[in-house]
Amino acid sequence: MESTNTPTLEQFQQQVSELLLRHRSLLDVMSKFGQSGASVNRAVTKAVTDCGCIELNARKQHYSDKPDLETAKETLQSHLSGSLCEHCNEALKTELGRNLFYMTALCNLLQINLNEVVAEEHNKCSTLGLFNLT
Numbered sequence: 001m002e003s004t005n006t007p008t009l010e011q012f013q014q015q016v017s018e019l020l021l022r023h024r025s026l027l028d029v030m031s032k033f034g035q036s037g038a039s040v041n042r043a044v045t046k047a048v049t050d051c052g053c054i055e056l057n058a059r060k061q062h063y064s065d066k067p068d069l070e071t072a073k074e075t076l077q078s079h080l081s082g083s084l085c086e087h088c089n090e091a092l093k094t095e096l097g098r099n100l101f102y103m104t105a106l107c108n109l110l111q112i113n114l115n116e117v118v119a120e121e122h123n124k125c126s127t128l129g130l131f132n133l134t
């Protein structure tokens with residue numbers, strides 16, 4: 001369900017900073033960040049192996065000599081078929097949210113501005129363009 005009052009990154013970072021009482025230690029936050037990342041992968045895995053709403057059929061990628069976007073889109077495969085059912089979609093959003101929470105908490109402890117992280121990555125993607133895919 002889409003929220004109508006999505007916070008800005010600044011608001012979210014501030015909220016995380018206020019909520020983070022239990023896991024104040026850098027080590028706790030680092031390990032929770034890693035654990036929540038593993039839970040994201042686990043939720044994707046369960047969508048394949050328990051639910052079956054998505055399927056994975058992976059094989060070797062065949063890269064083209066022509067480094068243009070259209071050729072790459074045609075040649076490179078996601079190895080994914082189907083789409084997430086409502087249940088798996090919700091489960092995955094929950095895990096991604098927890099992962100984002102701990103990433104934000106890590107930013108807070110190390111005084112990194114989340115908005116700058118997104119802005120710098122956005123600029124990097126714009127500059128690198130297609131070559132970012134490799």
Ligand SMILES: [Zn+2]
Pocket residue numbers: 047051052053054084085086087088089
């Ligand atoms: Zn499913």
